[in-house]
Amino acid sequence: MGEKRFKTYLKDRFGIVLPKDVCFEGGKTQRVMNSELKEFRTPTPKGIRASRMKGVFPKPTTNFIQLFGNLATKNTIEVSREDALNYFRSNDLETIIPAELGYVILTHNGAVLGIGFYRDGKIENMLPKGRRIRVA
Amino acid sequence: MEKQEYLSWLSSYTDAEPCTDSQTHLPYYIRANLLKTTPEEYLKWTKLKVIPTFLPYAFRVEDPPDSGLGNTIDYATGWMTTQSLSSMLPPHILNPMPGDRVLDICAAPGSKTTQCAALMHNKGIILANDKNKGRISALVNNLERLGVINTTTMNQDGGRFTTSHKFNKIIVDAPCSGLGSNESAHTWWDELYSRNISALQTAILRRAYSVLEPGGTLIYSTCTYSPDENEQPVFRILENNPDARLEKLDIPNSEPGLNEFGSEFKNAARIYPHKFNSEGFFVAKIRKVD
Numbered sequence: 001m002g003e004k005r006f007k008t009y010l011k012d013r014f015g016i017v018l019p020k021d022v023c024f025e026g027g028k029t030q031r032v033m034n035s036e037l038k039e040f041r042t043p044t045p046k047g048i049r050a051s052r053m054k055g056v057f058p059k060p061t062t063n064f065i066q067l068f069g070n071l072a073t074k075n076t077i078e079v080s081r082e083d084a085l086n087y088f089r090s091n092d093l094e095t096i097i098p099a100e101l102g103y104v105i106l107t108h109n110g111a112v113l114g115i116g117f118y119r120d121g122k123i124e125n126m127l128p129k130g131r132r133i134r135v136a
Numbered sequence: 137m138e139k140q141e142y143l144s145w146l147s148s149y150t151d152a153e154p155c156t157d158s159q160t161h162l163p164y165y166i167r168a169n170l171l172k173t174t175p176e177e178y179l180k181w182t183k184l185k186v187i188p189t190f191l192p193y194a195f196r197v198e199d200p201p202d203s204g205l206g207n208t209i210d211y212a213t214g215w216m217t218t219q220s221l222s223s224m225l226p227p228h229i230l231n232p233m234p235g236d237r238v239l240d241i242c243a244a245p246g247s248k249t250t251q252c253a254a255l256m257h258n259k260g261i262i263l264a265n266d267k268n269k270g271r272i273s274a275l276v277n278n279l280e281r282l283g284v285i286n287t288t289t290m291n292q293d294g295g296r297f298t299t300s301h302k303f304n305k306i307i308v309d310a311p312c313s314g315l316g317s318n319e320s321a322h323t324w325w326d327e328l329y330s331r332n333i334s335a336l337q338t339a340i341l342r343r344a345y346s347v348l349e350p351g352g353t354l355i356y357s358t359c360t361y362s363p364d365e366n367e368q369p370v371f372r373i374l375e376n377n378p379d380a381r382l383e384k385l386d387i388p389n390s391e392p393g394l395n396e397f398g399s400e401f402k403n404a405a406r407i408y409p410h411k412f413n414s415e416g417f418f419v420a421k422i423r424k425v426d
Contacts, residue, residue: 021259022285033285036235040261040288041300047285066214067172067283081209088212109181111173111213130277133207 006030006051009058014105015073022068028053032064059103062114062128069105069112076105077116077123084108087116088133093123142322146315146361150391150408162409164197164205165189165221170254171283173215182210190388193254194224196413214281219247221414222316222407226307226355227251229385229421234259239303241294241344244271246278248307253284262287263301267294295339297347304352308344310337312358312365316407316416321360330362338369345373345380345424353383354422359415361406366418367397370404373422383421389413393420 003024010016021035025046033047040046050064069076077097079087086093087106099118106113106123114131116123137145166186168178175193179186184205186195201208210216224247232238232252240249243264252262264279264287266272272289279287292298294308313330314321341356348354358365370393374380384403389411393404407417 034258034260036259037261037286037288042263042288042290044288044290046288048280048283061280063214063280063283066281067285084209088209108209110177111181111209111215113209113213131212131281133209133212134203 003030006058010060010068013103014069014071014075016068016071018068018071024050030058057102059126060115062126062131065105065115066112069107069115070110072105075099075103075118076107077118078107079113081108084113087113087125087127088131090125090127090129090132092116092125094121095123096121137322137326139322142325149361149363149394149406162220162414164200165219165224165414166195166197166205166210166216167219167224167251167254168193168195168216169214169250169282171258172213178210178215181215184208184210189221191221191224191228194219194221196221214283217247217250217278217282219251220317222359222412222417223247223415224251225387225405225407225417225419226309226357227255229387229419230305230307230353230355232256232260232262232305236260236305237301237303238262239306239344239347240264240309241297241306241340242266242309242311243275243289244268245274248309249275249287250278250282250284252307253279253282253286256286258284258286260286263290263299263303264288265290265292265294265297267292294343295336297340297343299347302347302349304349306344306348306352306354308341308354308356310340310356310358310365310369312337312360313362315360315362316409316418317359327362327364330360330364334364334368337365338372341369341373342376345377345422348424350379350424350426352424354424356420356422358418360418361416363394363397366406366420367394367401367404370401370420370422371397374398374400377424379425381423381425383423385419385421387419393418
């Protein structure tokens with residue numbers, strides 16, 4: 001999947017239009033970086049992982065969505081603080097807010113939490129294991 | 137070194153006796169991540185009890201949760217990260233701007249790299265290097281969690297660092313004995329250790345200075361008190377590079393560098409916990425004049 005296809009997916013699914021100086025590199029796994037870094041000659045990985053293919057659809061990474069999810073205009077779900085904590089404990093969530101089948105962006109009070117998979121009122125938790133927190 | 141002997145040695149460098157025990161009671165500090173929020177927005181949003189500091193994006197935390205600051209929503213969203221106030225000084229003094237080309241030559245685990253990226257609003261370029269491959273994983277995790285997209289990482293020995301690139305701003309946060317940050321470091325530390333590691337610090341500083349553009353700025357820092365690890369490597373650079381100048385720092389509650397290395401060392405800063413209320417540090421700002 002190339003940069004163009006991923007940008008189209010972000011726009012179609014979430015209404016995200018990225019700033020012009022945000023660029024990508026990679027194949028099945030896309031990395032996001034600024035345009036100056038893209039031009040920088042180095043053999044080392046640039047920027048951060050932005051997406052990987054899951055089935056036929058690209059799955060944006062939690063880190064990418066936490067950075068750019070605030071640009072989304074659709075398929076975002078605002079959750080309570082309790083559900084935000086539940087999300088970071090890696091639990092699935094339930095919602096009465098309607099959404100399209102597929103990936104949704106979860107937010108709480110202006111902060112982007114990450115991504116989940118919405119189906120029939122349930123949000124499957126997509127948080128990487130390494131990002132879980134222990135909250136009393 | 138026995139504690140009394142160590143304290144006696146230390147008191148020869150500062151007018152009060154920095155109690156090593158005080159390091160166990162130092163406050164917790166956090167930094168609002170300017171790539172995701174603003175200090176004003178963060179203050180309204182967070183449930184943590186935080187007190188402003190002289191840096192607009194840095195806060196002291198009162199009564200941190202028992203589960204630790206790393207187990208908060210603030211940390212998980214990447215809206216904040218934990219970092220000592222002293223450790224925020226090198227990027228604050230370097231003052232990287234959008235469009236700058238920055239080298240962080242001993243970068244892991246990345247607190248200063250990510251602070252630079254935040255000050256640069258993810259514009260420009262940062263090359264974050266570290267000798268230790270294992271610690272680069274921690275650096276990459278922090279870059280990802282905090283949303284840094286202007287940085288690439290490199291795994292080279294800082295003392296032998298080579299690159300075809302030049303940088304206008306450089307941080308050398310050198311490996312050190314850690315007397316300012318590790319309360320038990322004095323139990324194994326002696327002056328011979330400092331003299332040995334001083335050679336490595338000087339080598340790293342030389343390599344870094346060699347890739348600094350004319351007119352550029354280099355910040356040298358450690359979290360220790362030993363002159364062999366602080367003033368000495370900087371002295372070597374000034375001695376061997378006629379275009380190197382020590383620029384004056386303005387850090388509240390700090391002390392000047394040691395005069396015995398030359399009057400210009402009044403421009404460097406020594407940070408002591410009993411005065412600054414954060415870990416012990418040394419910072420010097422070197423400019424390569426055109």
